[in-house]
Amino acid sequence: SEPTESPLLAGLNPQQREAVEYRGPALLIVAGAGSGKTSVLTRRIASLIDSREAWPSQILAITFTNKAAAEMRERVESILGQASEGMWISTFHSACVRILRREAEHFGFGKNFTIYDSADSRALIKRIIRDLDADTFGFTVSGVAGKISKLKNELSDVESYARGANFNDPQERVFLDIFREYTRSLQAANAFDFDDLIGQTVYLFRAFPQVAALYQRRFRHILVDEYQDTNHAQYALIRELTRPIEQNDLPLDLQGRGALGPASLTVVGDSDQSIYAFRGADIRNIVEFERDYVGAKVILLEQNYRSTQNILSAANAVIANNFDRIDKKLFTVVGDGDKIVGFTGYSQHDEAQFVADEVTTLHGEGVDYRNMAVFYRTNAQTRALEEIFIRSAIPYRVLGGTKFYERAEIKDAFGYLIAVANPADPMALRRIMNTPKRGIGGVTEANLQSWADAHGVTLRESMRAAGEQGFGPKITGAILGLTKILDEVGETADTAPVPDILITLLERTGFIEALRASRDPQDEARAENVEELIAVTKDFQKNNPEGTLLEFLTETSLVAAADEIDDSSGTVSLMTLHTAKGLEYDAVFLTGVEEDLLPHRMSANEPGGPAEERRLFYVGITRARRKLYLSLAMTRAQFGDVTVAMPSRYIQEIPPELIDWRQSPGMATSRGGTQPRALNVRRDGGSSGSLGTGSGYERTSAPGATALARAAARAAQPKTEWANTVTGKVRDNGDLTLVPGDRIRHTDFGDGKVTAVTGVGPKSVAEVQFEKVGRKRLLIKLAPIEKL
Numbered sequence: 001s002e003p004t005e006s007p008l009l010a011g012l013n014p015q016q017r018e019a020v021e022y023r024g025p026a027l028l029i030v031a032g033a034g035s036g037k038t039s040v041l042t043r044r045i046a047s048l049i050d051s052r053e054a055w056p057s058q059i060l061a062i063t064f065t066n067k068a069a070a071e072m073r074e075r076v077e078s079i080l081g082q083a084s085e086g087m088w089i090s091t092f093h094s095a096c097v098r099i100l101r102r103e104a105e106h107f108g109f110g111k112n113f114t115i116y117d118s119a120d121s122r123a124l125i126k127r128i129i130r131d132l133d134a135d136t137f138g139f140t141v142s143g144v145a146g147k148i149s150k151l152k153n154e155l156s157d158v159e160s161y162a163r164g165a166n167f168n169d170p171q172e173r174v175f176l177d178i179f180r181e182y183t184r185s186l187q188a189a190n191a192f193d194f195d196d197l198i199g200q201t202v203y204l205f206r207a208f209p210q211v212a213a214l215y216q217r218r219f220r221h222i223l224v225d226e227y228q229d230t231n232h233a234q235y236a237l238i239r240e241l242t243r244p245i246e247q248n249d250l251p252l253d254l255q256g257r258g259a260l261g262p263a264s265l266t267v268v269g270d271s272d273q274s275i276y277a278f279r280g281a282d283i284r285n286i287v288e289f290e291r292d293y294v295g296a297k298v299i300l301l302e303q304n305y306r307s308t309q310n311i312l313s314a315a316n317a318v319i320a321n322n323f324d325r326i327d328k329k330l331f332t333v334v335g336d337g338d339k340i341v342g343f344t345g346y347s348q349h350d351e352a353q354f355v356a357d358e359v360t361t362l363h364g365e366g367v368d369y370r371n372m373a374v375f376y377r378t379n380a381q382t383r384a385l386e387e388i389f390i391r392s393a394i395p396y397r398v399l400g401g402t403k404f405y406e407r408a409e410i411k412d413a414f415g416y417l418i419a420v421a422n423p424a425d426p427m428a429l430r431r432i433m434n435t436p437k438r439g440i441g442g443v444t445e446a447n448l449q450s451w452a453d454a455h456g457v458t459l460r461e462s463m464r465a466a467g468e469q470g471f472g473p474k475i476t477g478a479i480l481g482l483t484k485i486l487d488e489v490g491e492t493a494d495t496a497p498v499p500d501i502l503i504t505l506l507e508r509t510g511f512i513e514a515l516r517a518s519r520d521p522q523d524e525a526r527a528e529n530v531e532e533l534i535a536v537t538k539d540f541q542k543n544n545p546e547g548t549l550l551e552f553l554t555e556t557s558l559v560a561a562a563d564e565i566d567d568s569s570g571t572v573s574l575m576t577l578h579t580a581k582g583l584e585y586d587a588v589f590l591t592g593v594e595e596d597l598l599p600h601r602m603s604a605n606e607p608g609g610p611a612e613e614r615r616l617f618y619v620g621i622t623r624a625r626r627k628l629y630l631s632l633a634m635t636r637a638q639f640g641d642v643t644v645a646m647p648s649r650y651i652q653e654i655p656p657e658l659i660d661w662r663q664s665p666g667m668a669t670s671r672g673g674t675q676p677r678a679l680n681v682r683r684d685g686g687s688s689g690s691l692g693t694g695s696g697y698e699r700t701s702a703p704g705a706t707a708l709a710r711a712a713a714r715a716a717q718p719k720t721e722w723a724n725t726v727t728g729k730v731r732d733n734g735d736l737t738l739v740p741g742d743r744i745r746h747t748d749f750g751d752g753k754v755t756a757v758t759g760v761g762p763k764s765v766a767e768v769q770f771e772k773v774g775r776k777r778l779l780i781k782l783a784p785i786e787k788l
């Protein structure tokens with residue numbers, strides 16, 4: 001009789017099924033967005049374990065974020081109905097940290113190394129530029145940081161760079177000095193930067209074949225999601241792990257135990273979603289996969305399970321404009337769905353108001369806040385959105401804004417933990433040396449460092465010897481006091497529970513006391529954040545009863561923007577398009593779809609240029625399940641100026657019949673201005689059966705049909721009810737306050753009466769009933785108004 005279908009394969013289409021069942025050395029799954037690449041990868045892991053072809057510990061799966069990793073693990077375990085200990089599902093960075101913690105001692109690092117995030121790297125580069133007077137050669141911190149990162153992603157180090165360098169060029173000589181000093185400082189601090197995590201692991205495998213052999217033997221199945229965004233170093237890492245094992249490299253007791261060929265490799269990706277070229281991602285990795293892995297099987301998936309046909313048709317039409325790609329068309333069977341909604345506002349505030357109104361409407365119709373997301377190209381765009389979301393009482397979260405772990409007080413607290421875990425790291429010491437204030441100023445710090453340099457010891461050792469350096473008794477006492485605490489706590493670092501270590505440090509150093517005693521209201525919030533960090537350590541310990549300080553530092557040092565999403569909270573997610581990769585939402589708002597923003601005006605100078613920007617737009621569109629909104633503003637305060645914005649070229653690439661256009665109320669008729677002839681304005685509200693877009697917004701035939709015609713006229717005088725600038729100069733009313741009943745005069749709108757005031761401080765907004773132009777909202781601090 002027919003075997004009953006395994007639940008592992010239930011519901012899969014034939015191509016997906018083949019992708020789960022195929023067995024062979026190399027498999028490439030290329031497919032458009034939402035076609036089930038990540039789902040197939042997940043089922044493939046489950047299938048390998050379920051069929052006993054692999055132990056969980058033989059699986060290494062790479063995802064783009066820690067959150068995606070956690071989800072994949074959960075899915076695999078729920079399909080299998082059992083926990084799968086030993087399975088490695090993680091990001092490239094996390095996997096490499098785990099490997100380096102075990103193996104770094106092979107090449108002169110301690111396993112207690114510190115991971116420098118990009119802020120730490122920049123701080124270090126800044127010091128080096130200063131010490132070498134390199135700014136006189138035109139070197140900037142971000143320029144140097146970018147170049148070093150690029151080199152590391154290409155696996156260049158100081159030596160290989162030096163071999164190709166032109167020593168007649170003083171610029172290059174100085175850069176080489178900076179690069180060398182940077183590398184030396186990291187080594188002396190027992191620290192890796194983000195790029196090193198990958199690059200040094202590759203180096204480790206290449207330099208120590210016996211180490212590589214152990215991991216080649218362990219990981220029999222390697223699977224990589226979002227392969228299109230791997231850079232050369234990541235590619236090389238995978239290459240090392242999938243080499244045939246040299247039996248001689250294995251320890252004697254493992255030699256000859258099963259003649260093992262290379263590990264099997266499965267990669268999934270979509271070259272149309274490659275959006276990290278600026279970080280060294282190399283689309284060739286996917287294009288050349290077949291060359292690198294001879295005999296590789298390629299499977300295409302074409303059915304999209306995420307979005308409606310209208311959304312897909314828009315995505316297909318847009319991406320078709322990128323040349324040099326393999327054409328693939330996505331289809332779906334879920335039907336056309338609602339039209340895409342386009343919106344044009346006068347300003348980014350109108351745009352934000354529209355988004356907020358739609359979010360509220362959708363929520364009223366039963367769409368959870370957590371199933372809605374707002375995307376933008378640049379972080380600066382969040383300000384207007386947040387302002388209006390707060391006022392509209394919409395719960396939201398900004399992903400990748402000032403992250404918890406980037407807050408100063410949190411980094412300070414981490415400084416203490418790192419100083420305890422890795423005494424060689426001077427960065428952490430500098431951070432905490434005078435936090436809280438204990439009289440150890442910049443001069444003292446510099447003297448301690450010089451002494452360290454002169455004696456060839458670390459900053460920490462120099463601090464221990466503070467008594468020999470001629471400081472006054474007070475300063476000497478402060479330095480020795482701090483060193484004593486760090487040393488004493490350090491003795492328990494491998495054994496004590498993490499919360500105990502943190503609390504001891506914060507209490508003995510007076511850190512928390514200083515925050516609590518402060519009269520600065522901000523310090524209260526800071527103290528709360530530190531309490532929150534203590535709670536994080538307690539959580540960690542609960543989940544990892546044996547967990548050490550080092551493990552805690554590892555876990556927390558690699559949190560990426562998309563990891564902050566907390567699905568259980570009912571909030572709308574705000575994020576950049578780059579963060580949106582791999583995610584999906586019922587309703588997606590893609591804002592700022594304007595020239596200079598999307599494509600971004602800097603993109604012309606970046607690798608891939610506008611083609612990469614188009615892929616970014618494609619990624620944004622394809623996140624939407626049912627509702628997609630594309631919005632733009634006619635004027636936008638950005639780059640320190642109010643500019644007239646034009647609709648993005650990408651909008652023209654979407655077949656017009658797919659989009660339903662709206663604009664700000666009154667845009668077509670009010671306040672004079674020229675009326676375009678071909679305007680097709682209806683005011684019939686939302687059509688029945690579709691979600692959202694009920695109220696108040698006018699329909700029109702094209703993006704800002706009215707707007708465009710008026711944009712030129714407005715360019716000379718870019719004033720809206722929100723605009724606060726005249727030819728780019730920002731007005732500031734200082735501490736002007738208004739209360740309902742006050743009468744005011746506005747330079748454009750004339751006289752009016754305040755009817756309501758909301759918000760506080762610089763964000764307070766007055767609602768004003770003007771005699772001539774009706775009701776308007778004004779940001780009190782900035783509006784061109786005076787009190788009568």
Ligand code: ATP
Nearest residue numbers: 011012013032033034035036037038039305306582
């Ligand atoms: P992206 O390119 O955006 O990363 P993807 O190709 O990884 O997308 P998935 O996230 O795996 O796609 O799948 C998209 C959606 O389709 C998910 O909600 C998934 O559960 C669903 N899905 C995938 N395959 C099927 C199927 N055979 N039947 C029903 N739903 C499916």
Ligand code: MG
Nearest residue numbers: 037038039582
């Ligand atoms: Mg995916």
